[in-house]
Amino acid sequence: MKILVTGIAGFIGSNLADRLVKEGHTVVGIDDLSVGVLEQAPKEVEFHKIDIRSKDIYPLFNGVDAVFNLGCSKNYSILEVISVMQDIIGMHMVPQFKPDIPGEVQANLGNITEAGNIK
Numbered sequence: 575m576k577i578l579v580t581g582i583a584g585f586i587g588s589n590l591a592d593r594l595v596k597e598g599h600t601v602v603g604i605d606d607l608s609v610g611v612l613e614q615a616p617k618e619v620e621f622h623k624i625d626i627r628s629k630d631i632y633p634l635f636n637g638v639d640a641v642f643n644l645g646c647s648k649n650y651s652i653l654e655v656i657s658v659m660q661d662i663i664g665m666h667m668v669p670q671f672k673p674d675i676p677g678e679v680q681a682n683l684g685n686i687t688e689a690g691n692i693k
């Protein structure tokens with residue numbers, strides 16, 4: 575499968591990408607590197623340094639079978655409210671693509687078990 579992971583340079587995204595690559599999946603990664611470190615992601619990943627709130631991420635969904643949306647800021651400062659709002663915008667942007675994904679691909683989204691494995 576071709577799988578898109580946002581926040582791929584972060585803790586969970588990079589470890590998930592390691593697992594997906596080892597299982598033979600093609601992985602497309604997005605991260606703005608605001609927190610994450612690119613070297614944490616496996617070198618096999620097709621990486622794009624983009625903010626998930628940008629419309630520039632639209633073309634990256636072409637041919638993608640599944641999306642893991644892990645791009646999230648962790649700014650627990652006085653600006654926390656703004657930070658949370660930014661994350662909500664990002665969470666809104668990414669699922670927007672679902673209606674554009676062909677029915678066959680949407681069916682594949684059901685191929686992920688509760689444990690996070692690809693069936």
Ligand SMILES: NC(=O)c1ccc[n+]([C@@H]2O[C@H](COP(=O)([O-])OP(=O)(O)OC[C@H]3O[C@@H](n4cnc5c(N)ncnc54)[C@H](O)[C@@H]3O)[C@@H](O)[C@H]2O)c1
Nearest residue numbers: 581583584585586605606607608609610625626645646647
């Ligand atoms: N780590 C945990 O134990 C844990 C537990 C439960 C839930 N979560 C959730 O899982 C998600 C990922 O957690 P993590 O620990 O990997 O966080 P992390 O901070 O290590 O990784 C988040 C990544 O998202 C990137 N990012 C932030 N804002 C972005 C944006 N606007 N556009 C693109 N990339 C952006 C950062 O650069 C970073 O690489 C978060 O939503 C977190 O709340 C984490």
